[in-house]
Amino acid sequence: MMRRTEITEETELPGKWFHRLEDGRIQCDLCPRNCRLREGQKGYCFVRERCGERIVLATWGRSSGFCIDPIEKKPLNHFYPGTPVLSFGTAGCNLGCKFCQNHEISSARQWDRLAQSAAPTQIATAAQEISVRAVAFTYNDPVIYAEYAIDTARACRARGIHPIAVTAGYISPKARGEFFSVMDAANIDLKGFNEDFYWHLTGAHLTNILDNIAWVVHNTSTWVELTTLIIPGYNDDRAQLQAECEWIARELGTEIPLHFTAFHPDHKMLDTLPTPLQTLRTAREIALEAGLKHVYLGNVHDPEADTTYCAGCGKALIRRDWYQLREYNLVAGKCPDCGKALAGHFDSRPGTWGSRSCPVRLYRSAALF
Template identity: 55%
Template sequence: MTGPTGRAMPSADPHPARWWRTLPDGRLRCELCPRRCTLREGQRGFCFVRARVGDAIVLTTYGRSSGFVLDPIEKKPLAHVLPGSTILSFGTAGCNLACKYCQNWEISTSRDIDTLTAPATPQALAAAASDAGAAGVAFTYNDPVIFAEYAIDTAAACREAGLASVAVSAGWISPEPCTELFGAVDAANIDLKGFTDDFYRRVTGARLTDVLDTLTRVRALGTWLEITTLLIPGRNDSDAEIAAECAWIAAELGAEVPVHFSAFHPAHRMRETPRTPASTLERARAIARDAGLAHVYLGNVRTRDGASTRCAGCGTLLVDRESYRVTDYRITSEGACPQCGRRVPGLWDPAGPPPAAGQWLPRRVAVGV
């Protein structure tokens, strides 16, 4: 089998895909995401990685990655999941969105199968994470939605090994696979990229309503959920839009769902757009707090208290961070505030963070097949 450039596909057999159906005219329709690509023989979906071979759709990137990196879990970003721990992060190639500002565009827009130079089975990934002393595995860099079969199997392997699994996603997925993918992982950070249909359509190629449906579905599953919004100057950073987003989160998901506002850095097809100033993130945090949100974090900039976790009841500092490094940790072994006893929502290790939490730089690791 060859790719669109004529290059040979990986030697491993393509993996049977799920969530598709045959149409009356003989085309096959992928039903993984709302894009609903319809394929004739030899065609690929928008995401590039799901292709028609004969009378079936296959996932061409199962068991293959663009590389494996040990990261701080705070970098995903996750503030209420095993603070100070490390996690084995990996992605594949392709994406079902078309974000003009993608920070990982070399991977997400890749149409060259040679991007996928690192093979690994789900069991090998879990073993590598365990051997490295990581808390688990994160599906990131590109969206795990498009390699959902691989992610689900890896999450199962992690669970068998006593490890956590984390999905970092834009959340543009159909209801049935949404339940299966996000029901398989322990935690998810979902990008809520903006809060208008116009922004989603013009800048990402997706639809806001589908992502809101994913957020409510993931919350109902009981999977730990955090949300990230990258604020882009002049695009999605108005007071009105931020206020509308925060009001929706408080009403539909709950006031204690952690929300991360991150600064935009010029990338991909938006290199002329300026960086987001720290003052915009501070303003967004003030709006979020006015809406009643209890846990608001600021990313990609250095701001006072922007990465700290505080008790939603008494305001006691619970987890202090410098960049991705935990510098102070006060949550009790029962997951509560030591000052007032209020439960702190999240996934906590009763033993607290590792002794040397964050005292290293992200590094690539080799994973055996």
């Protein structure tokens, strides 16, 4: 039996992206909120705070828990399908989504109760020892713990592990370069395509999100997939969906994967009805009509909408049932019929992890589950 040892690393709390204002406050420059803090104050995210003449990340090295998930759950359908990913998050968020389905974590104000301590090198070592291909920063937005995510991503890359960001993309131009430069893949939420929706339901601005998505796609090597949670009565109208899909096709290209996922009543929107399956299917039809080639539905059972088709000839290349792969017809990453390469990153054979999600506990030299 392996003896349990708490993972710790002696270090001063890190902090980047800030500057001093003339009135004595210090402005956090990590995200577009530009929180301006006096001594002892915390930012909107509640995990970045002023300490002397610096902004520090109070949750560095602290996690709300670890789990091994299928890569498709992030969701990423074009990044080494069928492989497992070690997922974790911290606490807090720089958005205030009224529909947040992880609000127990994202709106947490008692981050000192986070369950596990884990230094970046120990996370990377654990991922290597349990033979996962990737580590995902998820559950809450990794933008707010950027220093921790960047340190962990670098440690993972040094061991051949792929860092993945699952994010709403609300980050400043000053910080996004360093953050995304160490991410091999990202799923970015495009929560709607209306400024009024964004501001009133998330507290963020659409223009910042669109600028960041386009910047990542065109200026980094990060593989990007997008997710839109469809909320009945808020972002499911044809005009908004059509505008979103046309923007994606025009600004990002027709082969970027787009995931439409079903809303379930949660947090401050318990009176809103779940998303009907037909609403999701209509959204997918709109996206396909706009020219998008890889459009998926999530949180519902629809094997056809889970399937990856060749953007050239339409052949079914990867068939899925929920998170389980049923067929894998790629040959050297290409369609066996017409030879067109499938956009993304693929092995000669798919992974065999399946649909399992396994909570894990980290130890000094391993992760057990």
